[in-house]
Amino acid sequence: MRKNLFKMVAAAVLAVSVLAVPAMADDPEVTITYWGWDSNYTWPMMEKYHELHPNVTFEPIATEWGDMLTKVQQALASGSELPTIIPMDRALIANWKQFDILEDLNEYGVDTSVYNQALIDAATTDDGRLIGLFSAACPAGIAYKRDLAKEYFGTDDPEELQAMFSTYDDYVTHGAEVAEASGGSVYLFHSGQAVAEWLYFASDVPNYEDGKINMTAKMEDVMGKLIALRDAGAVDTYQNGTPEGNATYAGKNHIFYPCPDWAITYYIEANDPDGSGNWGIIKAPVNYQHGGTAFGITTSATDEQKAAAYDYIHWCVSDQVGAEEARDVAGFITMDSTIATPEFCKRSDEEFFGGENISDLLYQEIAPNTVIPAPSAYDNDITSVRNDVAQQIMDDASMDLDTAVAAAIDELGQLVTDESVTIE
Amino acid sequence: MKIKTACKTVFLVLMSVISLIPFYLMFSMSTFKSEMIFQGNPLIPSNYFIENLKTIFASNFVRSYLNSFIISVCAMFFSVLICSMAGYAMNVYQFRLKKVMNMFIMMTMMVPTQIGIIGYMIEMRNLRINNTLLPMIFVWLASGLGAYWMISFFKTSLPLELVESARIDGANELQIYFQIALPCIRPGILTLALLQFLWSWNSYMYPLVFVNKTENYTIPIFVKSLASAFRTDYGAQLAGLTLATIPVLIIFSFGAKSMIRGLTAGAVKG
Incomplete structure (x- = not known):
């Protein structure tokens, strides 16, 4: 009896594996590049996301926030490659708006009504483009x-x-x-x-x-x-x-x-x-x-990169697992009101x-x-x-x-x- | 007279101590556990250095160190070779537009590097090598200052009669250059080599704009990222800084005499 049960379990595991592998293999391999600071937050978040989405790989480059504008400006002027995701410090977000290199996240169907409105306004250009999502209210x-x-x-x-x-x-x-x-x-x-x-x-x-x-x-x-x-x-x-x-x-x-x-x-x-x-x-x-940092997607990224980057950014803020990870690794509490209940915010x-x-x-x-x-x-x-x-x-x-x-x-x-x- | 000498000695010792204290404190503080740095006496080393080193070595330090070393050694070697060849050619050969060339070399020294960086990035991108270490090496090779320096050194240290004699004795141009000309400007070469090593080792701007892969990190970029990665682990940060400074200190210690001789050569009319 025990032997039969074991065989059944083994067969089930095998069947699930066989069915699961092709499904994962169908997901396109995407590499997301990132320049930014605060590796104590971003690196673990990327690792966790990669664990859940093995087809998405991150290439983060540590760049101090004071150097971000210089690095991006030089890359823009020389026609060099920009990263897929750019972090924007609150003190510099208005400068980022002037560059016109960031995707309008409204086009990705983001529901801004659940977020802290002041932070959404801070990341929105005069013509209504949302260039980034803040990882947390501070x-x-x-x-x-x-x-x-x-x-x-x-x-x-x-x-x-x-x-x-x-x-x-x-x-x-x-x-x-x-x-x-x-x-x-x-x-x-x-x-x-x-x-x-x-x-x-x-x-x-x-x-x-x-x-x-x-x-x-x-x-x-x-x-x-x-x-x-x-x-x-x-x-x-x-x-x-x-x-x-x-x-x-x-x-x-x-x-x-x-x-x-x-x-x-x-x-x-x-x-x-x-x-x-x-x-x-x-x-x-x-x-x-x-404080506070918003994350945006560059327009020069490929469609696959943009889709994966948006999913990652949205996951960090508006997914239960992502928001919990942000809370647990860095103490960042999401600005998504549907997640940030008193129970969730309990430090x-x-x-x-x-x-x-x-x-x-x-x-x-x-x-x-x-x-x-x-x-x-x-x-x-x-x-x-x-x-x-x-x-x-x-x-x-x-x-x-x-x-x-x-x-x-x-x-x-x-x-x-x-x-x-x-x-x- | 004795008092004057004593005063001089005291002054020099005092200045040396003032200059060396930051280095000593950097090393000493790197031996502490972070929380203890400002609680104990940082002048007396503690016993946490190995732990701090372990923290640093667990990061991308070795790779960054190796990259910086490759960049600096290549920059130093090829820059000295190219600059000294330029100096030799400008002194030994007669050719058309020599004066224009000389002026061009001088002009390159007057243009701030930041102005040329965008053009340089476009060039490297078109060569498809912008994601390698090469842009951080190439930028040091055609050094206006180095070429100008070598021109001046050859002018004062290499008698053209020597070159003529060698030619009469049947030496070819490479033999003359390597075996006769270069030994004449040894202090100048050592000085330029040291300076190129220091400049390329400490360079921040070029790695900042060219490094887009973790495996291309250099020491200045790594050191800057330490503050973010080890936000409050000052012991680890200082251990990283100490290790980053060691090659520069060693090279300067060994080459200080030649460097000063090279810098002061020609200052006194003989």
Whole structure:
């Protein structure tokens, strides 16, 4: 009896194999080329997709985001081959729109109604072409160290801290108190650049309107708050993103860190692996999103490549398996509302945040309530100037707002050479 | 006098220490586990170097290293050969449009490489070699600076009477070039070889636009990708940087004397 059962199972397996192999062999072999950064996310995603679709092979080339435009521009000018898929940082998406090298994803039948509308708008050209799908919304809050919060504010409870830090002025007031209590050794924030980055993304001042760059208004909004925090002794002078600056995550001298959801994995947990249980997150005074990368398909790719590339991009965002993979390998939560249910968004690392329900905070409270200013082709230049001026403000304690704004306008003037644009 | 010498020595030692500290710290920090780099004293090496190396070797490092080595050695060898031949020809032979040629060589030095890169990419694409290492080698071969340098060196170091004597003795042109002319400009050749190696080893722009396959990665591209691949693994990043710097340091250490002799040759009128 057992022998017969074994034979039957073996026969069934063989039959399935015989039937399955020709079906897979019918799928055309496709190679998708890709230039881009963040190999911690893209490489595993491609591997997983290849596992499920063995006929699709990926050839990824690591290209830092700052080099992407240069590499593509040179390839375009020389008539060289472009990759099948191009990642587009949010700061540069308006520049990509100008190239006219990307497929309109609307033509692939994508249902944009299920996505975060602000991100769809950010990737849509004036004539309605959707040039990319963002892999994730990036809601951001303010992370804090519980031990330091308890020591200086008397509580590490997120709700109580939220009430204490509901306005920008609260940060200034409490920052001065912390500086005084610690004798100037403990700060609210580790880096002026990090603070400026947060304030920039949280600012509702549009960068560009009707042929003019609103540099004065934008910088007054961002740098004015930074200078107030600096003068209160609330901000240390580390440069953001440097190894030395990142080492402060595990230190005892800085309480708060502006924190988009991806920074939880990439910065907090990575730089402070022993800090489990000692972190919490509260909302910033204004809900905001920080970062995000859209993936588009080049028009020069073959039809087979385009079809496979679209299927891959769509799989990453709108397929249950792909979205789970993105969540599990990089902590990216899809912007597809049909998948991103509260259960799906439940992060596995809440224990790292003392059991706080950061998933609901980020994806149910913050993400739906953020506004993304319309991207402009000058965002990358403005970002670069913002970084420089923020560091100047931190290095020169006497630098006032007028000087900072003037320096920002002057520096931007050297980067923006388009005479049809005015900087005000 | 003694005080003056002592002051000079102290100053030189101080400058050397300031220059060497970043290199030392790079090596020392590469021996730490990432989380410990800024917690311990980075001046005293730790015991995590092998682990960091394992991380690096598990990536595309060896291939990138080999590619860079092939590119740099080929660029160095052929560039020196071509430039020295140009220098020899411009000094020893009389031919029409020699002055125009000389001016052309000078002009190529004044055009920034970035301007010519698109044309160069079109050329390589039409030759169907843009997905190989060759474009990253060829770009160093016709070096205006190298040719100009060799012309100057031959002018001051190779007496034409020597060439004439060799011809009378029955030597052919290749023999004269290899056995008589080249030894006369040895410091110049070594200097140019070193510079070509360093320039091609550190070149970022050409690999950036030409590398479209993982198997063609070079060290600068690999190093840049380290920051993304090992986002917070600074120990591994620094180990990669240390290994990337080693060939340059070795070559410079061995060739520093010749290089300085080559750079300063002709500076003092004899």
